[in-house]
Amino acid sequence: MFRKLLLATGIAAALLAPVAASAQDVKTRIIRFGYGLSESSNQGRAVKYFAEELSKRSGGKLKVKGFGDASLGSDIQMQNALIGGAQEMMVGSTATLVGIVRDFGVYDLPFLFNNEKEADAVLDGPFGEKLLKSLNDKGLVGLVYWENGFRNLTNSKRPITKLEDMGGIKLRVMQNPVYIDMFNRFGANAVPLAFSELFTAMETGTVDGQENPVTTIQSSKFYEVQKYLTISRHVYSPWIMLASKRWYDGLSADEKKILNEAAVASRDFERKDSREASAQSIAYLKEKGMQINELSPAELERMREMVKPAFDKYAADGGAEVLKDLQGAIAASRK
Ligand code: TF8
Numbered sequence: 001m002f003r004k005l006l007l008a009t010g011i012a013a014a015l016l017a018p019v020a021a022s023a024q025d026v027k028t029r030i031i032r033f034g035y036g037l038s039e040s041s042n043q044g045r046a047v048k049y050f051a052e053e054l055s056k057r058s059g060g061k062l063k064v065k066g067f068g069d070a071s072l073g074s075d076i077q078m079q080n081a082l083i084g085g086a087q088e089m090m091v092g093s094t095a096t097l098v099g100i101v102r103d104f105g106v107y108d109l110p111f112l113f114n115n116e117k118e119a120d121a122v123l124d125g126p127f128g129e130k131l132l133k134s135l136n137d138k139g140l141v142g143l144v145y146w147e148n149g150f151r152n153l154t155n156s157k158r159p160i161t162k163l164e165d166m167g168g169i170k171l172r173v174m175q176n177p178v179y180i181d182m183f184n185r186f187g188a189n190a191v192p193l194a195f196s197e198l199f200t201a202m203e204t205g206t207v208d209g210q211e212n213p214v215t216t217i218q219s220s221k222f223y224e225v226q227k228y229l230t231i232s233r234h235v236y237s238p239w240i241m242l243a244s245k246r247w248y249d250g251l252s253a254d255e256k257k258i259l260n261e262a263a264v265a266s267r268d269f270e271r272k273d274s275r276e277a278s279a280q281s282i283a284y285l286k287e288k289g290m291q292i293n294e295l296s297p298a299e300l301e302r303m304r305e306m307v308k309p310a311f312d313k314y315a316a317d318g319g320a321e322v323l324k325d326l327q328g329a330i331a332a333s334r335k
Helices: 002-021 042-057 075-084 102-108 116-124 126-133 177-185 195-203 214-219 253-287 297-306 308-333
Strands: 029-034 062-067 089-093 140-150 152-155 170-173 189-192 209-212 228-231 236-244 291-294
Touching: 029 042, 042 062, 042 089, 042 214, 042 253, 062 253, 075 089, 075 140, 075 236, 102 177, 102 236, 102 308, 116 126, 116 140, 116 236, 116 253, 116 308, 126 140, 126 308, 140 214, 140 253, 152 214, 170 177, 170 195, 177 189, 177 308, 195 209, 209 214, 214 253, 236 253, 253 291, 297 308
Parallel strands: 029 062, 029 089, 170 189, 170 209, 228 291
Antiparallel strands: 089 236, 140 236, 152 209, 152 228
8 A cells, every 4th residue: 555655656756857947938938128227227237137137047048148328229219120020128218119119109298296295106017018019919028117217407508497498409308209399389390319329419519409317417517518417307208128029929928927927026136236236327417517507486387377288289290099098098107
């Protein structure tokens, strides 16, 4: 009886062993992960963190190869490479997705979020989720949002202390109609351009200025070609981590789970890291010789008034519903 039992247990163990070994259905895979900023930027640090997390969680099988400095192309080029299946992953601006899902432009309307806490709640909540899901039938998987941050103005012409100072400034904006409309309303001359072409455009005087979070102004060394920084915080800009749907659909359930969990971990790391870096950036940029000013509350109010019609235009152009939903979600985050 005992022998029989032993034998049976032995057989059971032998049968179970291979099951246990492959309990994690994970293949060795190389993941090409592209991004636009430098390796030493907040974006680069978070890609590195994601790579480490993924490796740890997959026993070294899921290997991320990061490509910074837009070496795989601009945001828009990478999105297309993901859709076609020629590249596996990327992180970039939500603003550059408007050619694929127009509703992503809603995040770019000015002065929506008051602070990062509201942004986290809305982006990680049902509203942000719904927009991520809307990418699925466009060949993309939206995994999580990272923080790019509140955007500020820089230029090489003059300090901007009031709206009128923006008059005639050739200002590079992202390739997105909301930005073009907003800055033309402010009196600037909006020039849409890929981020990868921005430094040279400022260096050669093709444009006078640009707008980005202070972390990017630091990591992309814009202080070398821009004298004036205005803390305007006009838009809270998310980054979005994307995967190729074609590629993602071929992953096992275990691989998807590992990838999704590592993505969430990278999001939490990135936000914390970016916020810490951001708090140091102003002092750094001052030291590099930038002249920095804030906008008075009265001036910010004038800007708000001036861009109100941009909201009406956005709504009239088919964005009424998504705008209403976003404003509702933001209001709920304040309760
Ligand atoms: C911009 C964005 C960029 C990001 C980055 C390339 O101004 O803020 O910094 O899209 O991922 O283009």
